[in-house]
Amino acid sequence: MSAISVKGLSAGYGGAAVISDISFELAEQQLLAILGPSGSGKSTLLKTIAGFLTPINGSITLDGVTVSGATTFIPPEKRNIGLVPQEGSLFPHLDVSANIRFGIKRDSQSRQRVEELLEIIGMKEFAHARPQELSGGQQQRVALARALAPKPKLILLDEPFTALDTSLRAQMRDDIRSILTLTSTTAIMVTHDQEEALATADQLAIMQGGKLIAFGTPLSLYNAPKSIAVAQLLGEINVIPAVVEADHSVRTDFGVSTTQDSGDLNPGESGVLIVRPEAIIIDEHSTPNATIVDSLFHGHDSLISVRMDSGLVVKLREPTQITRTPGDRCAVSVTRLGTFLRS
Amino acid sequence: MHSKDHAKAPFLLFWGAALCACIAAIPLVYLAIRIGGAGLSEIIAILTRLRTWETVGISVGLAIVVVTASLLISYPTALFLTRTRLPLRRFWFTTVALPLAIPSYVAAYAWIALIPGMNGFWAAALVLTAVSFPYVLLPLLVSLRSADMGLEQVARSLGEKPTAAFFATTFRQSVPAAAAGSLLVALYVLSDFGAVALLRVDAFTRVIYTSYRASFDRSNAAVLAGMLVILAVILISLERKARGRSLRFRADKGVASITVPKALTPIFSALSSLWFIAIAVISLGLPITSLLIRLAQGARRPLDWAELMAAVVNTAWISALGAVIAVLLALPIAALASKYRRKSTGAIESISYSGLALPGIVIGLSLVYLSLNTVPFLYQSFALLAFAYAVLFLPKSLGASRTSLEAVPPALTQVAQTLGYSPLRAWLYTSGRISLPGIAAGGLLVMLTAMKELPATLMLRPTGFDTLATELWGRTELAAFGAAAPYALALILLAAIPSFALSRSFLTSEKETMVVA
Numbered sequence: 023m024s025a026i027s028v029k030g031l032s033a034g035y036g037g038a039a040v041i042s043d044i045s046f047e048l049a050e051q052q053l054l055a056i057l058g059p060s061g062s063g064k065s066t067l068l069k070t071i072a073g074f075l076t077p078i079n080g081s082i083t084l085d086g087v088t089v090s091g092a093t094t095f096i097p098p099e100k101r102n103i104g105l106v107p108q109e110g111s112l113f114p115h116l117d118v119s120a121n122i123r124f125g126i127k128r129d130s131q132s133r134q135r136v137e138e139l140l141e142i143i144g145m146k147e148f149a150h151a152r153p154q155e156l157s158g159g160q161q162q163r164v165a166l167a168r169a170l171a172p173k174p175k176l177i178l179l180d181e182p183f184t185a186l187d188t189s190l191r192a193q194m195r196d197d198i199r200s201i202l203t204l205t206s207t208t209a210i211m212v213t214h215d216q217e218e219a220l221a222t223a224d225q226l227a228i229m230q231g232g233k234l235i236a237f238g239t240p241l242s243l244y245n246a247p248k249s250i251a252v253a254q255l256l257g258e259i260n261v262i263p264a265v266v267e268a269d270h271s272v273r274t275d276f277g278v279s280t281t282q283d284s285g286d287l288n289p290g291e292s293g294v295l296i297v298r299p300e301a302i303i304i305d306e307h308s309t310p311n312a313t314i315v316d317s318l319f320h321g322h323d324s325l326i327s328v329r330m331d332s333g334l335v336v337k338l339r340e341p342t343q344i345t346r347t348p349g350d351r352c353a354v355s356v357t358r359l360g361t362f363l364r365s
Numbered sequence: 366m367h368s369k370d371h372a373k374a375p376f377l378l379f380w381g382a383a384l385c386a387c388i389a390a391i392p393l394v395y396l397a398i399r400i401g402g403a404g405l406s407e408i409i410a411i412l413t414r415l416r417t418w419e420t421v422g423i424s425v426g427l428a429i430v431v432v433t434a435s436l437l438i439s440y441p442t443a444l445f446l447t448r449t450r451l452p453l454r455r456f457w458f459t460t461v462a463l464p465l466a467i468p469s470y471v472a473a474y475a476w477i478a479l480i481p482g483m484n485g486f487w488a489a490a491l492v493l494t495a496v497s498f499p500y501v502l503l504p505l506l507v508s509l510r511s512a513d514m515g516l517e518q519v520a521r522s523l524g525e526k527p528t529a530a531f532f533a534t535t536f537r538q539s540v541p542a543a544a545a546g547s548l549l550v551a552l553y554v555l556s557d558f559g560a561v562a563l564l565r566v567d568a569f570t571r572v573i574y575t576s577y578r579a580s581f582d583r584s585n586a587a588v589l590a591g592m593l594v595i596l597a598v599i600l601i602s603l604e605r606k607a608r609g610r611s612l613r614f615r616a617d618k619g620v621a622s623i624t625v626p627k628a629l630t631p632i633f634s635a636l637s638s639l640w641f642i643a644i645a646v647i648s649l650g651l652p653i654t655s656l657l658i659r660l661a662q663g664a665r666r667p668l669d670w671a672e673l674m675a676a677v678v679n680t681a682w683i684s685a686l687g688a689v690i691a692v693l694l695a696l697p698i699a700a701l702a703s704k705y706r707r708k709s710t711g712a713i714e715s716i717s718y719s720g721l722a723l724p725g726i727v728i729g730l731s732l733v734y735l736s737l738n739t740v741p742f743l744y745q746s747f748a749l750l751a752f753a754y755a756v757l758f759l760p761k762s763l764g765a766s767r768t769s770l771e772a773v774p775p776a777l778t779q780v781a782q783t784l785g786y787s788p789l790r791a792w793l794y795t796s797g798r799i800s801l802p803g804i805a806a807g808g809l810l811v812m813l814t815a816m817k818e819l820p821a822t823l824m825l826r827p828t829g830f831d832t833l834a835t836e837l838w839g840r841t842e843l844a845a846f847g848a849a850a851p852y853a854l855a856l857i858l859l860a861a862i863p864s865f866a867l868s869r870s871f872l873t874s875e876k877e878t879m880v881v882a
Contacts, residue, residue, distance in 0.1 A: 072779070072783060073782075073783075074779060074782075097782075097787075097788075098779070098782040098783050099782045099783070099784075099785045099786055099787055099788075099791070100785070101783070102785075103783055104783060104784075105776075105779060105780050105783040107774075107776035107779070107780065108776070111774060111776045111777060111780055113777060113795060113799070114799060115798060115799055124781065124784055124794075125781075125783075125784025125785055165780075168780070168784070169780075169783070169784075171784075172784060172785065174783075178783075180776075
């Protein structure tokens with residue numbers, strides 16, 4: 023049974039629906055990242071799941087129990103869903119232990135539970151610290167412990183790292199990831215950072231304009247996106263015009279080659295190939311077929327724009343070894359063909 | 366159908382807040398009803414009376430003179446304080462705000478006690494300027510202090526002379542703050558009853574009071590009160606606009622270049638010190654000296670300690686009651702306005718700010734009529750007096766409660782809800798608990814302000830019930846200056862507390878909230 027199942031969900035703030043017809047399922051102990059540009063409705067979806075918004079249509083089922091549906095609405099306090107908002111959400115008038123203890127009954131076990139959680143987040147020595155004395159990362163770990171304390175069925179993380187310094191983020195991502203694994207928690211995290219989503223999630227949902235436009239594992243969505251929009255959201259792409267040949271191979275400015283899923287392609291169809299910049303290389307030994315236009319230094323690698331003799335401009339990524347000067351001639355070729363999308 | 370459980374809290378909150386706002390609007394609404402009851406011909410007769418327009422002329426004239434004087438005092442003062450290494454700079458910083466602590470009628474009493482027989486337009490202008498100019502000075506100080514010197518430096522680098530550069534940049538940035546302060550001073554002058562009454566100036570408030578006392582002409586009082594409210598509303602809306610603009614000037618990000626105070630030549634040092642001494646002597650020194658002299662001379666009758674203590678106790682508990690009512694009325698409105706921003710909630714909030722546009726004399730008048738005509742058993746009751754305080758100073762409590770509630774991130778309440786707390790409990794344990802100090806401070810401010818209130822207290826107090834303000838008033842009217850002195854002193858001590866806190870918050874933070882004391 024899936025931990026959470028969302029069917030045909032539409033919701034909004036009294037006016038028009040902000041999100042519409044959202045459906046997905048998430049298995050237990052999985053981390054789902056919802057990625058989308060600001061205004062795409064990802065926070066609205068999160069609020070609706072938490073129970074702060076009543077859906078217009080559709081249903082939300084947790085562990086087989088419908089919490090939002092046509093005839094039922096369970097208020098947030100009875101859903102057993104934990105919430106970790108953006109930075110600064112700790113109760114400022116309570117110390118770390120009291121924050122963690124906030125959602126559990128005060129009994130003989132509560133103290134033990136708090137200590138257990140302090141151990142898990144690695145902050146035993148901060149039990150009596152005030153939120154103001156903690157760093158942003160520590161605050162977020164306490165917020166997670168507080169949400170985990172009542173053993174929720176699901177944890178919702180609303181852009182939990184946005185307020186942190188870039189240098190801290192990767193570390194926090196790993197920490198949170200391992201805490202969730204350690205506690206076998208199912209979680210949904212909202213983010214607008216594609217790198218964060220790709221690195222953290224088991225499942226990835228991509229939202230745009232209030233709709234769920236893609237759902238799948240990060241790898242499948244990155245390598246085989248079903249639309250240009252999805253491909254773009256997950257990183258830099260080249261959109262290369264292509265035509266299907268009689269033998270199901272595709273012809274592009276790079277020549278003729280076969281794609282992984284060319285079986286269902288009809289000869290004569292035209293469309294585009296989505297090719298990631300790291301799938302294009304500069305081949306030092308072949309005959310030049312392109313001219314360097316521009317080179318952007320990114321430290322570990324460089325993003326290079328070249329104009330092919332056919333006029334097509336493509337971007338490629340290569341480890342920073344050789345300095346590419348605009349105007350230089352070079353030979354480019356594709357090492358891994360992307361997805362073919364019909365136009 | 367969705368369960369109503371989720372929607373209930375906002376629903377109750379909305380109508381609770383709406384109810385509170387309606388209660389706060391009672392005096393204003395009843396005033397309108399009373400004016401309407403006078404009949405059109407009567408209203409026209411009053412409006413075409415020469416005396417009515419004389420009153421308007423005197424009030425508006427007084428406001429213009431006091432505002433002009435306040436600006437003339439405040440600009441040089443603010444520039445000396447922000448731009449120069451004036452001797453005793455920190456001391457003057459605190460001292461210039463202190464005149465706000467002297468209620469206008471206490472200042473008027475002190476001047477009359479010093480120069481018996483002092484009265485008239487210019488006397489009132491002097492007294493009112495001395496107690497209200499900090500309303501211009503304080504925002505001006507904040508504005509000049511936070512003005513981005515970078516702009517002035519750019520102007521200099523573009524070839525402007527220092528003075529020209531100042532007028533082209535920093536001065537312009539300070540205009541909205543000065544305008545907002547000026548409007549507050551104008552509002553103060555129009556609403557003031559104590560000073561104009563003691564100095565016998567026939568401004569709005571005094572004419573309203575005399576018309577009301579001469580019971581044959583009560584429509585006149587009501588119509589004049591209505592005109593006063595309209596003037597006040599105009600001033601308030603202009604002040605809002607000006608303040609909005611003054612905030613926009615500071616909404617920029619990035620680090621502003623800080624002003625480096627200039628050293629003064631010895632002559633300038635002496636001149637500027639003289640300027641500050643003169644201001645301090647006129648606004649603080651003379652009134653307080655006069656008061657202390659009268660205190661030392663004593664009265665013909667020795668001071669009746671029991672009477673003084675009774676007045677202190679009366680003042681304290683009736684003001685505290687008013688403050689409690691104000692907080693209770695303000696809380697639902699603040700909770701609503703801090704969380705839900707819609708047109709309807711904005712309207713509720715605006716209505717509850719009606720106290721700003723209602724001078725004490727107007728609230729007093731309206732509630733007297735209301736109680737006499739509809740609920741006679743409330744006439745001159747403690748409840749009605751406390752209610753008058755609550756409506757009059759509701760904006761203070763509302764402002765404080767709202768500001769502190771808004772400072773609490775809404776996510777906290779949501780987190781509490783996901784941890785199993787019902788909406789009300791979640792609110793109480795997070796927003797309510799965290800903003801408690803701010804809400805309480807707002808209540809305390811209402812109490813301390815209500816303790817100084819004079820006109821509404823005079824009109825609504827139960828027979829035989831005396832507060833510090835009414836005791837001082839009665840003794841001054843009888844020219845019993847020595848007997849009045851202990852009461853004046855007690856009032857100044859009381860009023861000094863919030864003013865001191867206010868001036869401190871001005872100096873310690875740039876994010877000031879202007880409060881009409």
